[in-house]
């Protein structure tokens with residue numbers, strides 16, 4: 001495909017190519033109902049990506065053929081190999097190139113493409129977006145790109161994550177709720193957004209307040225929604241005011257019986273230093289493990305002391 005729009009609905013031929021089977025096999029899966037599809041007025045079977053991913057997970061299938069990818073980062077043919085080989089350095093390079101193109105709108109098709117090839121959401125966050133944004137930060141500090149590039153790469157990343165969320169599989173409601181925010185002066189919100197989308201995909205009712213929210217406003221939201229978890233992300237704000245804000249939020253969380261979970265670069269040190277935070281995690285992979293064991297004793301990811309700079 002050479003257009004600039006990546007497919008978001010797959011055809012029978014696409015699914016056959018993805019799993020290296022014949023189209024007849026795909027039609028049989030669809031007709032048996034094991035792979036959900038809808039038919040066009042012309043009778044063609046069409047497959048939503050979330051259904052293909054769910055089918056692959058349920059049957060322990062891994063993609064063995066790569067679809068074509070749109071975009072003009074000059075890496076297209078290599079990406080087809082890289083997505084199957086999980087060659088993350090190359091995927092990160094492609095993300096960086098797309099994020100730094102003037103319109104940046106190649107990011108959503110790219111994330112969608114990786115998801116179509118059954119890449120886990122946490123891998124997109126921890127192994128693609130995070131190192132790509134680190135690289136963009138490095139290029140900025142070396143003077144190779146301007147601050148405008150960093151801002152627009154951040155904005156486009158948030159946009160791409162929001163669009164991807166409409167495509168991914170959301171588990172049935174878990175009956176649990178979370179409130180997410182950054183407090184104080186904390187502007188870094190991509191990590192928090194990743195966490196919020198992960199909660200949502202695990203079936204949590206997610207209240208995303210945004211960044212730089214006054215502690216009193218976060219506390220009011222906690223009083224109102226009585227969440228199971230209050231999720232904060234902290235990258236640079238750890239000064240005196242920040243600690244006061246944190247204590248305010250911790251008080252509201254305690255009153256609501258919620259776990260106060262911190263994430264981001266400073267999360268580990270906040271937990272160790274002050275004891276106001278109940279748990280800390282610094283990656284989507286660790287958050288997923290924590291959520292899957294939430295409320296069960298003996299979970300391997302209870303949120304103990306993690307190295308501050310844990311990279312998966």
Ligand code: B12
Pocket residue numbers: 125126129130133134135136137138150151154155185186187188189190191192194195231232233234235236261262263264265281282283284287
């Ligand atoms: C993008 C960016 C910005 C953007 C943020 C835009 C936005 N809307 O978010 C802008 C341009 C606004 C910005 C501003 C600043 N930034 Co800045 N920024 C970055 C950059 C390049 C990428 C950060 C990012 O989004 N990464 C992508 C996400 C996905 O990764 P992440 O945040 O690490 O999140 C992952 C984990 O930490 C974890 N996680 C994060 N939150 C949570 C929450 C929970 C609950 C869980 C479970 C997990 C979790 O999971 C995520 C997925 O893996 C980094 C570079 C770097 N090396 O990280 C610098 C960086 C973070 N910034 C830095 C600095 C210093 C600043 C400024 C002070 C610069 C300045 N002089 O003005 C200001 C501070 C503004 C403020 N008051 O907050 C430093 C921080 C150094 C430090 N901690 O001491 C960095 C590291 C750059 C550097 N090498 O110096 N920044």
